[in-house]
Amino acid sequence: MYNEKVMEVFRNPQHMGEVENYNAIGTVGNETCGDIMQITMRINEDDIIEDAKFKTFGCAAAVATSSTATGMIIGKSVDEALKLTNKEVVTELEGLPPQKIHCSVLAEDAIRVAIDDYRKRKNG
Amino acid sequence: MKSIYLDHAATTPLSEKAFEAMKPYFSDIFGNANSQHVYGRDAAKAVSDARQTIAECIGAKPSEIYFTSCGTEADNWAVKGIAAQLKDKGRHIITSVIEHPAIYTTCKQLEKYGYEVTYLPVDGEGFVSVESLEDAIRPDTILVSIMFANNEIGTIQPIKELCEVAHKHGVLFHTDAVQATGAIRYDVKDLGVDMLSMSAHKFYGPKGMGALYVRNGMRIEKLLTGGEQERAHRGGTTNVSGAVGMAVALKDAVDNIEKDAAYVGGLRDDFVNKVLARIDEIYYNGAKDTSRRLYNNANFSFRYIEGESILFSLDLAGISASSGSACSSGSLEPSRTLLSIGVPVGTAHGSIRFTFGKRNTSEDVDYTVDELVRTVEKLRAMSPLYKKQA
């Protein structure tokens, strides 16, 4: 069902865990739906994401997209990170089965919620 | 890489004996069992012998065995056949919430055509109570259909007692014995059931071959209208090799039932004990009393992690099991059976069924336990829901 790339990322996920002293956290999804993703980030004064890590409860596609999306935003500015779409994540993974596309939306949403959190902390 | 099959409730490999017995009936003895010449007679003889063997295995008469194309067809026929036969007597059917889709969705379909269906609840181990059945029976109830043994959690229902209650009220009783046949020794006359479904591929027989037992003296409307096959009860050219393979496999299963139960059940018990000893925060779903549970079945819910990713990790390690979660089919609904026994929705997502078979070994058990421990640790480390207990 999954391609080699997705299987490899699922087998060896990168950026897994929680960033120490994070200043942004986003959690989306719920247990009832069978998908939850949490992303934590440390963002510097120039709004650059220095580090990011994820934790995910979900299927192999949810884990693979979490890992890939998290890798794709490290080193980017928050504005750039907000532009990341689930399509780009799926492309990076060289495709997902159609019924698994909804899992990839999780990462996009989690990043948005985390950056909202960061902005609230900064301005709040 | 290792390759360990732990999904025998999904299907079993064809036994060597059944395979050998089937071989002549593809190309040498290929006749249509309904033809009036020697080719037909040879095929008819094979079908008749197979029917005889199957009848003996379950305590029935040959005239009470009807071959079908699978267990699903037998289930559809029993429910729809009685619904049509007795439509003027009543339109109420009773079944359980944990039936296989072959019964469950059939009942759902009948609801669209004006039938009313009561889905009896089950307790925390998956048992239907005799009292709840008695309470549900109405003057217009025409059929009770309750599965013999559950495919997900292995719970074995008190069929004889349930059947007695139905008969006390003059209601027909069908049981889906697809998982039970070949695994549990039973006699249809002792059980008292009016109809019973079975499927060959669950007991080391061929896929695409089933049978419906219909008690003599009962009338049931046809499901497949057509020719005069199966004593004019089921149209369609008989699957001769399938019938032969089914009979050989069933006889072999029934002859060795105690031996296989002891061996396979031993592997299962060892597996369950080791898993429970090494992994915390899990539920063992289904009946705790092993005498009331299919000997091949183990079903666990692992808290904080999701079933498909567990299954996929095991698959990468060469272990084939099955998920209680329907996520892989694109639906987000976890197993109806697990929810019915009270497993919380989130936890139900993290459920795996392991069903053992005759070819498994104790090395398979140990390897699977080790891989399962590793998988659960890895996925929990990744889970936002899991807080490691200090």
Ligand SMILES: Cc1ncc(COP(=O)(O)O)c(C=O)c1O
């Ligand atoms: C309890 C039960 N009923 C019915 C069926 C359907 O049998 P078949 O696959 O032969 O259609 C199955 C098999 O999946 C089953 O486990």
